[in-house]
Amino acid sequence: MCHLSHTKKTCIVLIRSLNDDLIKSRLVLCGGPVAIQTIPYYDRQRDWRELALCKDTSPELFFPIGNTGSALDAISLAKNVCSRCPSQIECLEYALDSNQDNGVWGGRSEEERRLIRKQRRS
Secondary structure, eight states, X not given: OEEEOSSOEEEXXXXXXXXXXXXXXXXXXXXXXXXXXXXXXXXXXXXXXXXXXXXXXXXXXXXXXXXXXXXXXXXXXXXXXXXXXXXXXXHHHHHHHTTOOSSOBXXXXXXXXXXXXXXXXX
16 A cells, blocks of 8 residues: 655555564655665454464463363463463454363463353353
8 A cells, every 4th residue: 555645655565574474564755765664563364373372382281181280280381371472362252252161262261261251141
C-alpha cells in the first residue's frame, strides 16, 4: 500500500525476514536516501499456533498425567512457558471454545478453565 503526498511518498511494504517472519516497514522517499522504519506487525492470517512457544516444547510438559507431585511441577513449568508466549490469549480462547479438557492451555490448568467456563455461563 502506498500513500503519495505533495512532498514525499510513503510506502507500507511487507517483507519476509530470514526466519520467515513478516515484517511491516514504512519506506519514506524524499528525493534523497530511502529511510526505512520497522513497524510492529502481526499477520492475522497466520495461525496463532505458528507463533506459540509450546510448539517447540515437549507435549508431556503441557499434558502431565495427574495433578499431584511431578505433575504439579510440569503444570508450573508449562504455565511459565505460557506466560512468555505471544499466543497466550488466542490459545486460551481456543481451549475454552473447543472445550479442551486436558492439559495446560493459555497458561490455565484444567481446573482453571472449568472455572472460567462456569463463570462465563453465569
